[in-house]
Amino acid sequence: MTTKTYAGTSVDVDAEGFLTNADQWTPEVALGIAKELGLQLTDLHWKVIEYVRADTKAQGQSPGPRRITVGAGVxxxxxxxxxxxxxxxxxxxxxxxxxPKSCL
Amino acid sequence: MSQRKLAVICSKGSLDMAYPGLIMANAARMAGVDAMLFFTFWGLDIVNKKKVEHLHMSPLGNPSVPIPAMVAGLPGMEALATKMMKADMDKLDIPHVSEMLDILYQSGAELYGCQLAMDMFKLQRDDLVPQVADVITAMDFIDKTEGAQIIFI
Structure with a gap:
């Protein structure tokens, strides 16, 4: 288990950089990860992020792109x-x- | 690190041979890898407007299908096998081939028809689905995919 610090918050990540504990996530952490990935988060990004977090919590697994487009309406x-x-x-x-484990 | 590229050559037009290439190319795009697809010979059926919704899966000569060859060759067996495969895929919410092509197109994958196969089957550009970017020669495709990893199906 590796630990990374985004915006002053320490989070646990796996070898590929995915958070292993979704409860450690905050919007500030998201901004930190986005910066690392070279992304400027817009309102539409947040709409997608919020849907993905809610859907993952509800389904117990993270959605692939096809499910995201339908669910988040993009x-x-x-x-x-x-x-x-x-x-x-x-x-x-x-x-x-x-x-995500989804191939679609 | 240079941008990874995947080149997928689809040469088969049966339903069960259409999906692997489309899924692999889509997985590449999902992971941020460039994807280019070349539809040649029977693979052209996958992007042929008239055929894309009617691709079949044949149980004949397929050792993975648990039906004796004598039975598999009977009239109606191909339609039955196709229907069963489609029903299984619908249950898993796997998109139809035409939707897969649209997902690939929207994801930025590049779809190309093979010029020689087009000539062979007497097809025009208008016979292909709109997601196909161009009809090109095999040599053009080789040029476009310089440095790519290649999957031949």
Missing amino acids: SMKDLYTLFPKGPGKLVARVAGVPK
Whole structure:
């Protein structure tokens, strides 16, 4: 288990940088992770992040892009514009949830 | 580190051979890897407007299908196998091929038709789904995918 510090908050992360305890996540931590990934978070990013956190809590597993587009009401194209280096992993990184197991 | 690229060559037009390439290319895009797909020979059926919704899966000559070959060859068995596979995929909420093509297109994957196969099957650009960016030669595809990892299906 590795620990990383974002915005003064210490969080536990796995080898790929995903938070292992979603409860340690705060919006400030998200900003810190986003900065590390070179992302400037907009309102639309937050809408996606909030949906992913809520859905993960409800389902017990983090959603893949297809589920996110339907649930958060953004197009696949938008999702790739928001997270150009790969929404499959990066949304979960910023939202502080595990790497999705979904292939879609 | 240079940008990773994946090149997927789809040469088969059956339902069970269409998905692996589309899923792999989609996984690449999800992980931030560039993806380019080349549809050639029977693989053109996957992006053929008239055929994309009617791809079949054949139980004949497929050792993974637990039906004796003599039975698998009977009329109607292919339709039955296709129906069963589609029902199983619907249960898992796996998108239909046409939706997979749209997901790939929106994700920024590049889809190309093979010029030689187009000529062979007497197809025009208009016969292909709109998500196909262009019809190019095999050599063009090799040029475009310089440095890419290649999957041939």
